[in-house]
Amino acid sequence: MKPALPNIDLGIDRALSVPVYLQICQRFKTAIAQGHLRSGDRVPAVRGLAMELSVARGTVEMAYRILTDEGYLQVRGAAGTIVSPALPVSVSGVTRAGQARPGTPGAPGAPASPQHGGGTPKPFQLGLPAIDAFPRKVWNRLVAHRLRSGDASAFAYPDPAGYWPLRERIATYLGLSRGVECVPEQVFVTTGYRATLELVLRSLATPDDAFWFEDPGYILARRFLLEVNARLVPVPIDKHGICVEHGLALKADARFAVVTPSHQSPMGVTLSLERRMALLHWAAANGSWVIEDDYDSEFRYAGRPLPALKSLDRHDRVIYSGTFSKVMFPGLRLAYVVAPVNATQRFHEVCASMNAGSPYLLQASVTDFMAEGHFARHLKKMRLLYAQRRDVTARALAEVFGERLAIDLPPGGLQMAARFVDGTDDTAVADHARASGFGEQALSRWYMNAPPQSGLVLGFANVASEDQAMRRALELRRAADA
Structure with missing residues (x-):
């Protein structure tokens, strides 16, 4: 799909004279023309797409209304909005059963750490999403x-x-x-x-x-x-x-x-x-x-x-x-x-x-x-959950360590860096904590030539409650004082 000119939003360029709702229309038309969206495919809900693109619901609603009026989309009530099954081949980019139009490259016949050590998830383990929140x-x-x-x-x-x-x-x-x-x-x-x-x-x-x-x-x-x-x-x-x-x-x-x-x-x-x-x-x-x-x-x-x-x-x-x-x-x-x-x-x-x-x-x-649609719903749910768990973890660490630890609250992701400001040996802390079953890592070990900072890299996605965050912070403090 043709991305917009460079800007800070997901392909939506607010500097263009083209209204945002028309940019959204063009993105969907391109996706349909390239065969990425096919007849009968469900498109994102208005509210979800508006949140994804950080635009007003009315903007997405207007784009969807135009696409529906032009025959690209079809509203199915409670079943959601889908790509119109009546689209001609010249528009949809596919023929039958997902077969690419003649001349379309890449048809199906084209030629053909320690932090990941397995076992039970560890407290503050990196690279691990919220296992408890996955829709099993x-x-x-x-x-x-x-x-x-x-x-x-x-x-x-x-x-x-x-x-x-x-x-x-x-x-x-x-x-x-x-x-x-x-x-x-x-x-x-x-x-x-x-x-x-x-x-x-x-x-x-x-x-x-x-x-x-x-x-x-x-x-x-x-x-x-x-x-x-x-x-x-x-x-x-x-x-x-x-x-x-x-x-x-x-x-x-x-x-x-x-x-x-x-x-x-x-x-x-x-x-x-x-x-x-x-x-x-x-x-x-x-x-x-x-x-x-x-x-x-x-x-x-x-x-x-x-x-x-x-x-x-x-x-x-x-x-x-x-x-x-x-x-x-x-x-x-x-x-x-x-x-x-x-x-x-x-x-x-x-x-x-x-x-x-x-x-x-x-x-x-x-x-x-x-x-x-489970993937999109899961992402939406996890964004809210991880934001809460990030904040809970940061508060617990701040309360337990005080000014000894400077916490760089990340704007996104599943991990955070917390820096010792008192010269604490982060490798010793990490080794003591890992011996007790923790999964954090010493920040200094991530450096090569740059002067290393002392700190800990911690995963927060599996911190399920404030009580749990506090218990883990206290155990980490004991490792730091050992």
Whole structure:
């Protein structure tokens, strides 16, 4: 779907003379024309889409009214609003049963840590969504339905690139919610971020390539890149995100930049618009690639939702990656990556040589979860829940530690960084706490060359109550005093 001009809203550019409701209309028309939305597909509810785009309900209602009057949508009362089943092929972009129009590229026949140690979730464990709040009954029903269906696809080797209907759903979701323009054949389903990085490197990297890497940066990505002998160039971050000027001074001809722009890991800052444009300019001018890890961008609690870096990319230099582990549950082992248009064929070839693909059952069940609207409802519910759990956790830590701990309250995500201001040895605290079954990590260990800060990186998504938050904060204080 065609993203809007650079701005702070999800593909909606308020600086344009085109009214917002007409921009929404165009986004839906493009999605329908590209086959991302098909006849009979349910579109988001007015209230939900208005919240997603941070616009008034009346704006979305006007857009939906226009689309209905023009024959693109059809209102079904309590059943919601759907893409009109009467759309002609010339408009809908598909023929029968999901088959792409002749000439459409990427039809289904295209070639084909410690924090994740398993076991019972630990207090303050990173990278773990609210396991207690996932709609298990709905999920079990969807999985059971697929098991009973007897679909022959369940018994065959899965497509190495991913289950085609899921790739279509992901492309639609990214277009509507993240402003990312892509088609299903660009979407590749992987078994996690590590597998995503492996696919990208095997497809595009050459020996001795240099990688800009945030300092501090995502520790598990750093470990993997070092394991494969990537040449990392630590680039410091500040309150505006990765310092592009420092990267240019350190290694202007680097081949890759690995970044977490929406919610920097671990500090939680957001890459500013100025830095985003500078990063994209560098990539385009240098012929470099930017790997965007958009790992928990769905959860933002302060201000308007931010567009993906990929939505601003006009030269196809950003490789977008996301995951279902943070929005659903990590046991799925399902993630995805959007390949550059010119590299799609290469990604297909590498996929075919890497593995036999992710399990059909889980991919098909996630497809159903998205198609029936459960995915969007779950995201909406989790945004409210995580905002509450973030605040509860921060209050408990502040009450227990007082001025000893400076808490950087993140505007989004599932984790926070809390910095010791009294010279406390964070590695000793983390080691003591982990010996007691905790899952937080020492902030200083996330640094490479930049002067490390002492602190803790804590996950708050599974803090279920104020009492629990206080108990955990007290136990953490005992570890700090040991």
